[in-house]
Amino acid sequence: MADGFEHLFSERARGLKASMIRELLKLTHQKDIVLFAGGLPNPAAFPVEEVKTICQDLLSGDPDKVLQYGTTEGVTELREQLVERMRRKSIDCDLKNTIITSGSQQALDLVSKVFIDPRDMVVCGAPTFLGGAGVFASYQAQMEAIPVDSEGMPPDILEDRLWKLHRHGRNFKMLYMLPTFQNPTGVTAPESRRKKIIDICAELDMVIIEDDPYCDIRYSGDDLRPVKSFDKEGRVIYMSTFSKILSPGLRVAWLTASEEITSKLVIAKQSTDLCTNTLGQYISYEYLARGLVDKHVELIKKLYRTKRDIMLKSLKDYMPEGVSWTKPDGGMFCWVTVPNYIDTTEMFNRAIANNVAYVPGTAFYTNNGGHDAMRLNFTHPTDEMIRVGVERLAKVIEAEIREHAKHKPHLDVGKDGMIGGV
Amino acid sequence: MADGFEHLFSERARGLKASMIRELLKLTHQKDIVLFAGGLPNPAAFPVEEVKTICQDLLSGDPDKVLQYGTTEGVTELREQLVERMRRKSIDCDLKNTIITSGSQQALDLVSKVFIDPRDMVVCGAPTFLGGAGVFASYQAQMEAIPVDSEGMPPDILEDRLWKLHRHGRNFKMLYMLPTFQNPTGVTAPESRRKKIIDICAELDMVIIEDDPYCDIRYSGDDLRPVKSFDKEGRVIYMSTFSKILSPGLRVAWLTASEEITSKLVIAKQSTDLCTNTLGQYISYEYLARGLVDKHVELIKKLYRTKRDIMLKSLKDYMPEGVSWTKPDGGMFCWVTVPNYIDTTEMFNRAIANNVAYVPGTAFYTNNGGHDAMRLNFTHPTDEMIRVGVERLAKVIEAEIREHAKHKPHLDVGKDGMIGGV
Numbered sequence: 006m007a008d009g010f011e012h013l014f015s016e017r018a019r020g021l022k023a024s025m026i027r028e029l030l031k032l033t034h035q036k037d038i039v040l041f042a043g044g045l046p047n048p049a050a051f052p053v054e055e056v057k058t059i060c061q062d063l064l065s066g067d068p069d070k071v072l073q074y075g076t077t078e079g080v081t082e083l084r085e086q087l088v089e090r091m092r093r094k095s096i097d098c099d100l101k102n103t104i105i106t107s108g109s110q111q112a113l114d115l116v117s118k119v120f121i122d123p124r125d126m127v128v129c130g131a132p133t134f135l136g137g138a139g140v141f142a143s144y145q146a147q148m149e150a151i152p153v154d155s156e157g158m159p160p161d162i163l164e165d166r167l168w169k170l171h172r173h174g175r176n177f178k179m180l181y182m183l184p185t186f187q188n189p190t191g192v193t194a195p196e197s198r199r200k201k202i203i204d205i206c207a208e209l210d211m212v213i214i215e216d217d218p219y220c221d222i223r224y225s226g227d228d229l230r231p232v233k234s235f236d237k238e239g240r241v242i243y244m245s246t247f248s249k250i251l252s253p254g255l256r257v258a259w260l261t262a263s264e265e266i267t268s269k270l271v272i273a274k275q276s277t278d279l280c281t282n283t284l285g286q287y288i289s290y291e292y293l294a295r296g297l298v299d300k301h302v303e304l305i306k307k308l309y310r311t312k313r314d315i316m317l318k319s320l321k322d323y324m325p326e327g328v329s330w331t332k333p334d335g336g337m338f339c340w341v342t343v344p345n346y347i348d349t350t351e352m353f354n355r356a357i358a359n360n361v362a363y364v365p366g367t368a369f370y371t372n373n374g375g376h377d378a379m380r381l382n383f384t385h386p387t388d389e390m391i392r393v394g395v396e397r398l399a400k401v402i403e404a405e406i407r408e409h410a411k412h413k414p415h416l417d418v419g420k421d422g423m424i425g426g427v
Numbered sequence: 428m429a430d431g432f433e434h435l436f437s438e439r440a441r442g443l444k445a446s447m448i449r450e451l452l453k454l455t456h457q458k459d460i461v462l463f464a465g466g467l468p469n470p471a472a473f474p475v476e477e478v479k480t481i482c483q484d485l486l487s488g489d490p491d492k493v494l495q496y497g498t499t500e501g502v503t504e505l506r507e508q509l510v511e512r513m514r515r516k517s518i519d520c521d522l523k524n525t526i527i528t529s530g531s532q533q534a535l536d537l538v539s540k541v542f543i544d545p546r547d548m549v550v551c552g553a554p555t556f557l558g559g560a561g562v563f564a565s566y567q568a569q570m571e572a573i574p575v576d577s578e579g580m581p582p583d584i585l586e587d588r589l590w591k592l593h594r595h596g597r598n599f600k601m602l603y604m605l606p607t608f609q610n611p612t613g614v615t616a617p618e619s620r621r622k623k624i625i626d627i628c629a630e631l632d633m634v635i636i637e638d639d640p641y642c643d644i645r646y647s648g649d650d651l652r653p654v655k656s657f658d659k660e661g662r663v664i665y666m667s668t669f670s671k672i673l674s675p676g677l678r679v680a681w682l683t684a685s686e687e688i689t690s691k692l693v694i695a696k697q698s699t700d701l702c703t704n705t706l707g708q709y710i711s712y713e714y715l716a717r718g719l720v721d722k723h724v725e726l727i728k729k730l731y732r733t734k735r736d737i738m739l740k741s742l743k744d745y746m747p748e749g750v751s752w753t754k755p756d757g758g759m760f761c762w763v764t765v766p767n768y769i770d771t772t773e774m775f776n777r778a779i780a781n782n783v784a785y786v787p788g789t790a791f792y793t794n795n796g797g798h799d800a801m802r803l804n805f806t807h808p809t810d811e812m813i814r815v816g817v818e819r820l821a822k823v824i825e826a827e828i829r830e831h832a833k834h835k836p837h838l839d840v841g842k843d844g845m846i847g848g849v
Contacts, residue, residue: 007661008687010634013600015566018541021694027499048491056494057486064479069470072478072674077449107529107678111700118565119440140698143540144437178435212432239429252494254705256529265430272443276562278533282704283676 016123017145024139025368029353035360039394041381042362044188044337047312050305050384051252052297059291063284075283077275078267079105079259083290087259090293094220095234096243101264104271107281109218109258110136112244115270115277116214116260117144120179128167128180128211130158132340132369132378134188137181137216148371149177155331157184157194160201167209177211184232186219186336189369189380193334199232206240212266213241221250221302223335224310239263247289249337250302255285309337309384312391316383319395325403330381337384340366345377347405355404361397438545439567446561447790451775457782461816463803464784466610466759469734472727472806473674474719481713485706497705499697500689501527501681505712509681512715516642517656518665523686526693529703531640531680532558534666537692537699538636538682539566542601550589550602550633552580554762554791554800556610559603559638570793571599577753579606579616582623589631599633606654608641608758611791611802615756621654628662634688635663643672643724645757646732661685669711671759672724677707731759731806734813738805741817747825759806762788767799769827777826783819 029042063071078084084103091098106112113136121127123145129138131150141148151158151166167177182202184194194202206213215232233243239262246258260270274280292298316339320330327344341363343349350365366375381398383391451464485493500506506525513520528534535558543549545567551560553572563570573580573588589599604624606616616624628635637654655665661684668680682692696702714720738761742752749766763785765771772787788797803820805813 007659008685009661010685011687011691013542013632013634014691015540015542015544015547017544018691018695021541021691021698023694024697027697045496048495051490051494053486053490053494056490057483060482060486061479064475064482068473068475068478072473072475072676073470074467074670074675107700107704110698114699118437119443120435120437122437122439125437136698136701143695143698210435212435237429239431248496252706253496254494256700256702256704263430263432265433269433269436269440269443272445273440273565275446275449276443276532276558276565277536278529278678278700279558280678282529282678282707284674284707285704 017143020145021143024135026135026364029362029364035357038357038360038362039386039390039397040362041383041386041394041398042364043382043385045382045385046249046253047308047384050308052292052301055292055297055301056252056288059288063287063291071284071287073283075280075286077280078271079281080283080286080290082294083286084259086290086293091243091261095230096261098261102267103259103261104267104274105281105286106244106258106260106274107278108248108253108256109216109244109246110140111277112258112260113137113140113214113216115273116242117141117146118273118277119266119269120212121146125179126175126177128163128177129371130182130187131372131374132189132366133181133371134183134216135368138371141181150371150374153187153190153192155192157187157192157198158182158202160198160205163202164205167205171209177209179212179214180206181214181216182232183216185217185229186222186333188219188336189338189364190340191331191333191336191338193226193229196229199230200235203232203235203240207238211240215241215243217243217245218249219336220245222306222309222337224306224313226334233261239265242266247292250298250305251289251292255282255288257281257285257289312383312386312388315388315391316381316395319392323396323399325399325406327406328402337382339381339383340378341381342378343402344406344409346409347402348376349379350376352401352405356398356401359397359401361394361401363398439565442567443565446557448557448786451784451786457779460779460782460784461808461812461819462784463805463808463816463820464786465804465807467804467807468671468675469730469806472730474714474723477714477719477723478674478710481710485709485713493706493709495705497702497708499702500693501703502705502708502712504716505708506681508712508715513665513683517652518683520683524689525681525683526689526696527703527708528666528680528682528696529700530670530675530678531638531666531668532562533699534680534682535559535562535636535638537695538664539563539568540695540699541688541691542634543568547601548597548599550585550599551793552604552609553794553796554611554788555603555793556605556638557790560793563603572793572796575609575612575614577614579609579614579620580604580624582620582627585624586627589627593631599631601634601636602628603636603638604654605638607639607651608644608755610641610758611760611786612762613753613755613758613760615648615651618651621652622657625654625657625662629660633662637663637665639665639667640671641758642667644728644731644759646728646735648756655683661687664688669714672720672727673711673714677704677710679703679707679711734805734808734810737810737813738803738817741814745818745821747821747828749828750824759804761803761805762800763803764800765824766828766831768831769824770798771801772798774823774827778820778823781819781823783816783823785820
């Protein structure tokens with residue numbers, strides 16, 4: 006089939022770029038490679054037998070219901086379960102505040118569709134989840150990135166920066182944050198910061214997207230209240246997903262926001278996909294209603310806690326001096342910072358040649374940061390391969406350091422527990 | 428949760444309106460109502476036992492595969508099956524031309540995202556599928572509606588209108604058509620028109636969306652080649668779906684276009700939902716690979732052919748003079764035109780009071796047409812209820828005609844086989 010219609014593409018389409026991770030993963034076909042690059046749950050974390058039983062029951066019980074179109078806002082029984090679940094997390098909500106989306110990625114897309122005009126400003130972390138940055142860019146938002154430290158976005162820096170830009174006539178519409186076990190750094194914002202960030206956004210009349218896919222996957226430390234639980238005005242749009250606690254292949258997530266916002270999002274969703282797949286919604290509903298989720302999440306946490314511990318121990322055992330990393334209490338990622346004369350994008354091919362893959366830090370920056378950092382996923386590889394992979398990666402980094410030492414004196418950079426690019 | 432953030436909505440969000448059908452259906456809660464208003468397949472058309480067996484096999488065989496994230500373009504095995512299927516319909520395509528979407532509604536959304544800038548002009552039928560008109564509006568397109576007759580869009584009218592507007596400086600980017608058993612009218616464009624419409628769009632440098640959800644559900648007449656099969660330049664974006672031949676609740680559809688277009692759509696889809704639900708894709712794949720689809724489609728056609736015949740016979744038996752309707756060879760809908768002094772939107776409440784519901788014609792017009800028309804779905808009600816519903820509807824229309832006759836002399840309008848609003 007012939008090409009030649011690019012000149013008809015929309016302005017927004019011209020700006021769309023393929024995901025860096027996606028392109029990188031195409032390079033990683035070796036059989037023995039250790040893939041720290043993905044963001045995949047471990048298949049051992051899927052409740053396969055439970056899903057199998059549920060599917061049989063659903064298709065034997067009321068098949069017409071699970072194979073038919075559903076309402077745009079989502080299956081009512083599922084939304085009722087989620088309202089209960091959100092209330093247990095101190096989020097005051099009701100059925101009208103809670104809708105189902107086709108993954109949290111669709112929630113981000115719908116919120117962008119409803120809020121972002123071209124050239125609107127959106128605040129995010131530096132680094133931040135690239136699927137978030139990608140969707141805002143697809144609606145032609147301009148991004149303002151606030152450096153993330155070991156507790157997320159520092160409110161004082163955020164406040165200074167936004168007010169300075171505000172005085173120069175720039176107005177912000179939205180702040181995007183993953184306050185708990187952030188992708189890509191794994192860091193968590195304490196409650197004091199959560200409250201302060203709401204106050205700052207209230208002063209500047211901004212809405213907040215709280216993207217919270219990992220909250221239930223905590224390995225150490227105490228549960229924190231979501232940002233949304235401190236929200237008195239309906240300013241926070243909360244989103245979470247079944248991808249990490251059940252299955253990402255079902256593409257079922259949810260969003261909780263004020264009725265004004267959810268009803269506009271439902272209208273936007275109508276023309277986007279009519280409804281989220283009904284079978285996946287009913288599987289998710291039964292998974293909650295049968296009380297399987299909390300029991301299964303304990304298994305997932307046990308599986309992943311071991312993997313996190315092996316990754317942190319391996320980093321300590323193998324990484325050369327000058328390399329630092331975050332120590333996440335949950336989630337799926339560690340963030341590793343190397344001496345700043347190393348460019349992790351340039352180093353990527355040498356890592357692949359040594360059978361280990363990561364995501365270069367620059368993928369998570371909307372500005373120019375991250376060249377001296379990388380994201381490592383610890384949930385997907387086997388326990389043994391985590392150790393092997395970190396050892397391989399450490400050797401690649403050591404080679405870079407040696408190469409550098411040949412040419413100029415060593416500069417000591419990177420501080421333990423701090424985030425690259427700060 | 429408080430409201431008060433509407434002032435932050437995007438320009439496009441301010442223009443979003445809830446679907447008229449959706450709002451109307453909320454009014455139809457009576458137990459005995461005959462719903463001609465929906466667009467639902469009949470649950471008796473779902474291959475329940477087949478889906479049940481497939482689910483068990485999938486979750487016993489390779490559960491990790493069907494519960495994990497998939498690639499954005501869709502499951503390769505499924506796309507391979509669809510390439511074969513498209514080739515049998517004379518569409519020359521390959522794997523790189525074929526992607527999976529979350530229902531055809533998402534295909535429409537992605538194409539809009541990639542092609543439409545605010546104020547771009549899109550050509551559609553009058554009437555047309557309102558989910559198409561809705562998504563184009565959500566990207567702030569301006570619509571130009573070409574009156575549809577009993578064979579779809581008349582090429583001569585289309586050509587005259589577009590060139591006249593072109594000479595006035597208006598440029599069109601895209602033409603949207605459902606050439607086979609169009610929603611809402613049920614009419615089909617003959618091959619001669621299909622070819623001429625491609626030629627007109629080539630002259631004006633436009634792309635064509637061929638939305639083809641019903642092609643396999645033909646009850647009479649001969650199969651026609653899709654518009655896409657006549658496309659030598661990659662100008663036509665073809666889309667179809669499993670919604671009518673398997674299950675709409677799975678939300679699995681596909682799109683075939685030039686590589687240039689599909690690769691841009693895949694990038695847009697990445698930030699929209701990452702991927703379509705994997706379980707639904709594998710169910711669809713097995714449904715094709717096991718050779719179940721064509722056998723099952725014969726059952727669906729038998730079921731629906733009877734329903735169409737009952738609707739056409741009932742219309743003939745019960746409708747008063749001055750009422751006309753289309754005689755679809757396939758699909759799910761009849762389009763009924765009433766004397767033009769009757770407003771079907773105003774009549775709607777009286778129909779509901781008489782336990783029958785339809786969609787008023789205006790819902791399908793992007794301009795002001797359709798006040799004297801309505802869409803009737805014949806696939807969802809039972810055979811007996813189709814007859815009962817048409818009888819009820821005929822009585823409601825008769826009452827309108829009598830009421831009108833009291834006030835002024837009867838004008839003879841509406842010609843059998845022609846489309847309202849032409």
